[in-house]
Amino acid sequence: ITLATRFAIEGGMDEEDAYNASDLYIQDLDNCKTPEDVRRLHTDMMTFFTWAMADMQKAETHSKAVNECLDYIHYHLHEKITVPILAEHVHLNPTYLSELFKRETGTAISQYITDMRMEAAENMLKYSEYSFDEIAQILAYRSQSHFSKVFKKHSGMTPGEYRTKYAQNGIWPE
Structure with missing residues (x-):
């Protein structure tokens, strides 16, 4: 390892x-x-x-501002992240940053944040014993029900269904 x-x-x-x-x-x-x-x-x-x-x-190469946004999002998934927060972080106008991000990544900032949170949630559901409420809190969702709704829209299953289907067998003690 x-x-x-x-x-x-x-x-x-x-x-x-x-x-x-x-x-x-x-x-x-x-x-x-x-x-x-x-x-x-x-x-x-x-x-x-x-x-x-x-x-x-x-991986594609991006402008410095977009790379800084990608890094910020990656390291702050546990916090509230908005376009104005990112724009302030990279010293750009929010509208311009949104357009630049979409042009370079092909994805809207809000969708990218959701995608990254859902990827993290999938990993936590597969490889941890965190409760759904704990995962929602860790990923800065305002409630477990909101997290579950977003997760179902993203994956087509509830967090419970996802964990049942994909959790690694034999990792956790009975």
């Missing part, structure tokens, strides 16, 4: 993302009971890092 993490970081993967993944895999390793469990975890980890690195190769 350490070597895969180190190589991913050397290859350009965001350090925080790599270390977060590493921490989850180390926690999961503690729950492995058989050599087959370890092999399955190893395959999952290597697949994750391989796809993460492949996605980086496809």
Whole structure:
């Protein structure tokens, strides 16, 4: 796990993302009971890092302002994020920033924020035991019901259905 993490970081993967993944895999390793469990975890980890690195190769380059917005969003998913907050952060007019972001990423800022929060929610539902209310709070949703509504619209299932379908078997103790 350490070597895969180190190589991913050397290859350009965001350090925080790599270390977060590493921490989850180390926690999961503690729950492995058989050599087959370890092999399955190893395959999952290597697949994750391989796809993460492949996605980086496809990543588009953006203007400094858009890159700063992407970073801000990534590191502040647990806070309220609005176009005016982002515009102030990058010292641009909110309308201009919205147009620039949409032109460079193909996605509206609000949709991008929702997509990133939903990606984080999917990971928490798969790999953690956080309650739905805790996930909603962590991702700065005003209520669990609002989070559930947004999640269902995004994934086509409720958070409970998603966790039941995709939670990693054998990771958590019975």
